[in-house]
Amino acid sequence: MRCRTTISCILFLTGARIDATTLRGLVIENELGGPPMANIEISAVAGANSWATQTNGAFKLEFPKKHPGDVVQIVVNKLGYVVVNEVQLRRPLPRDADSEPLTIVLCKAEVREEMARRFYRLKSFEAIEQTYEKRLAELKDGRKADAEALVRLSAERDQAKAAAEKAAEQLAKLRPELTSNLYAEATRLFLEGKVEEAIGVLDEEKLRRSLAVARELRAEAQKAIDEAIQGYLLKAQLLTTQFRFDEAEMTYQMACDAEPQNFEASFAYAKFSLDLNRYHNALEAYQRCLESARKTAEKANIAGALNGLGNLHYRQNRMGEAHKAYEEALAFRRQLAEQNPETYLHDVAITLNNLGNLNVDRSRLEEAGKAYEEALAIHRQLARQNSQAHLPYVAMTLNGIGIFHWRQNRMEEARKTYEEALATHRQLAEQNSWTYLPYVATTLNNLGVLHRDQRRFEEAYKVTEEALATYRQLAEQNPQTYLPYMATTLNNLGLLHQDQKRTGEAHKAHEEALAIRRRLAEQNPQTYLPDLAMTLSNLGILHKDQNRTGEARKAYEEALSIYEKFARQNPDRYNRDVARVKRLLRELFGAKKEARDR
Known part of the structure; x- marks a missing residue:
């Protein structure tokens, strides 16, 4: 589908006039750090010159007789492309154009949601790191930076990042025209790094007043209620970036209380709770999602809630309940994909992959093989149409199939599958190391186990030690997420040393793994x-x-x-x-x- 990005007219003028105010900026492709885009038409709804970006992507708009602080709407035209950070196109003019440039990210329409997810994820991580450094400095200045305080602060950062991953998915789905002015203003401030100001804009009393007015006019104002709920959800996501998890949880709960049957609010709260290992809250929220979805007979929502419940049960080692939830989710997703494969076939493959993982863990290998085979076929088909969005899922499924072959002693098939997964993950990690380096390490670890079983000890040491080095690096930044994987790789390295009669090295690796796993098991x-x-x-x-x-x-x-x-x-x-x-x-x-x- 061919489309043209054109933003509707909004222009507010305030204060005294000067001859002209300048807005400078840059247009780049796909994501922050992407290549500049030349010859992109940039203009404003009214009151500014039109500009075609230079070879370095730069542009400059002059607003005659307008004042810094006036809110203007920027317009971007590029056939077949959309603006990833569309919410930033409505903005006040800066006092200093050089110190406050506008970066506009363009992408093809079919990958907008994925690029928006990456954009919001990166911005959230930047805010989280700023908060972490600020808190760390406060601890050091107050001479309170003991080991326990540092571990607690690091854990809070990890929890914030895990929640931010899910929040980015929700933010990416929303379009500015479907949100309130309050929401748009808070989002803009957040993207400019002004998180506390954004939280202030989403003042609880303002949200309560908006909700109260909407309730009085429920018949005509369901949209206003939804906007108020979106405000609560955005505030919760922003609070999470500041490690204010208890406040974020309260805000999610307010969103759910505003309309208990609102699926999106309960689903966001469920994923937030699951990421923070607050399983009781996650279970209640997922069950509420399922109840709401069944009442409205929304098959996509029913399937999403069931898949989430399956993930929760799997995390808690409740395998029978996980299997039941996944199977029911799969049935709904198959029905949806028959009617609309372009939208729902990917979801079918996701649940099939989850079932494959579960059945391998339950030693139901025949069922696992069928699920993996179908999931891989779907992901490969989708990747041929859109490799950027679907190639990661091909590699993820290949890794599971490698484990499946290994469990059946099909060593050559396992090796071939792992190596294809590894090559794909390395390729993806070159473009986005933060997201895909963990998958590189996971596949290296699995290859190490395979080489050990085939008594290819030199190859086993090489890939296992690379996996361990990668996990150590990742665990320094995010211990809560990556220490479990580091312990698994240490365990495998210890076994490798035992095979080679390297008793001292084996003991050292196992003891380090044991210390990590005791700490994790306490939590x-x-x-x-x-x-x-x-x-x-x-x-x-x-x-x-x-x-x-x-x-x-x-x-x-x-x-x-x-x-x-x-x-x-x-x-x-x-x-x-x-x-x-x-x-x-x-x-x-x-x-x-x-x-x-x-």
Whole structure:
């Protein structure tokens, strides 16, 4: 579809006049840091010259007899392109054009939502880092920067970034014409780095008044109610960038209270809660979403709520409930895709991939293979039409298929699949390292496991150590997200050292993994205790090989206690681990008896 970006007329004039006020700016393609775009027509609705951007993307608009502070509407024309940061086109004229330039980001219409998501994500991360540095300086100035305070501050930054990832998706979906002036003004201030001013614009009393007026005229004013809710959601997202999580949660709750059956408000709150591991709140919000969607018979919303519930159950190791939710979500998404494949086929593939991951964990490999195969076919088909949007999902599914082949001892198929996934992830990471470097590390780790099983130890060391170095780098910036992955890679490196009889190095790797996993399990036992049990059993084997029988027994018994607890909840997944550790204990006692007999 061919389209032309043209913004409607808005022009407010205030204050005394001067001869002319200048607005300078730059037009770039796709995202911040993208290449400049030349020969783009830039103008204003009224009162300014028209300008074609130079080879470096620069433009300059002159507003005769207008004053700094006057609000103007900038117009951008490029056939087939839209403005990513459209909300910034309505802006007050600056006092100093050189110090306050306007950056306009253009992209093709079909990738607008993805580019808008990247734009808001980057802006949110910038705000989060500024808040982090400010808080860190305050701690140091007040001589309160002890280890506990620094860990707490770092955790808050990680939580803010996780929530910002989801918030960027919501912000990207909204168009300025569907929001209130209050919302647009707050968004503009946020994008200019003025987060506290943006929060101030979204004054609670103003939002309450807007909501009260709208309720009085509900029959004619549903749009106003929706705008008030959007204001609450934006405020919650901005508060999150400032690590003010409790205030953000209260604001999300206000949005839900404003209209309890509003799906978007409950869904945003559910994802926020899931990202912060506030599972009880996430469960309530997802269930409210599902109830609301079922009442209105909105199949897309029903499927979205069910897929979210599946993710929540999976995170909490409730595999049966996760499977039921995913299957129902998939049924709805298949129905929708039959009617509108362009919109919903991607969602079908996402849920199929989730089912593949779940079925691999439950050792239902035949079902996993079917789900992965269909998901990959869909993602490849979509990537041929739009590689920028869908290639990451091809690589994600390939990684899952690699694990699937590995579990079935199809080592060459697994290697080939991992290597294709790795090449794709490296290509994506060159363009956007923050987003895709973790996927590079994950695939490297999986390749390391495969090479170890094939006794290709040199290759295994190479990729495992690269994965570990990458995760260490990522964990320094965001420990809450990446320490679990770092522990997994340390665990695998320890096993590799054991195979090569490098006892000291193996012990060091396992002990570091154990320390990380104990800390994680204290914070979230349902998710991380099974990982702790895995490391304990590996350490037990290492102690046994070194004739440290007492330490081996202690490690095995703690691991067995954990696995038995989880096997009562999920026997399909954990009974084999119970049997494995019991066998290790029998072997340990047999070795001990043999030593006594000698």
